Amino acid sequence: MSPRERDRRSQLAQLARGAGLLRGTLAIRKRVCGKPNCKCAKGEKHASLYLVASYEGCPRQLFIPKDWEPQVRRWVKQYQQVRKLLEEISLIYWDKVKKRQG
Numbered sequence: 001m002s003p004r005e006r007d008r009r010s011q012l013a014q015l016a017r018g019a020g021l022l023r024g025t026l027a028i029r030k031r032v033c034g035k036p037n038c039k040c041a042k043g044e045k046h047a048s049l050y051l052v053a054s055y056e057g058c059p060r061q062l063f064i065p066k067d068w069e070p071q072v073r074r075w076v077k078q079y080q081q082v083r084k085l086l087e088e089i090s091l092i093y094w095d096k097v098k099k100r101q102g
């Protein structure tokens with residue numbers, strides 16, 4: 001195993017061991033709450049954070065409360081790191097096949 005592959009695998013193992021992993025994209029949605037006297041009725045809409053992801057082809061979104069935001073951001077980032085590491089490992093194997101180096 002190359003040092004490069006070993007490094008990617010050890011990072012991957014570390015994340016797989018205990019890190020929260022969450023797939024999705026964070027998006028800010030602006031909305032009006034419906035109360036006639038609220039500032040949002042005058043155009044100053046409420047901004048809320050949502051996690052958007054599709055599962056088995058169905059798009060879904062999940063409201064993220066303010067106090068959950070740092071944790072959710074961390075989980076999403078960790079998921080992306082795992083994905084990136086897997087992709088890098090996959091490319092190593094792609095090259096092995098290409099160069100016929102089992």
Ligand SMILES: [Zn+2]
Pocket residue numbers: 032033034035038039040041046
């Ligand atoms: Zn409002």
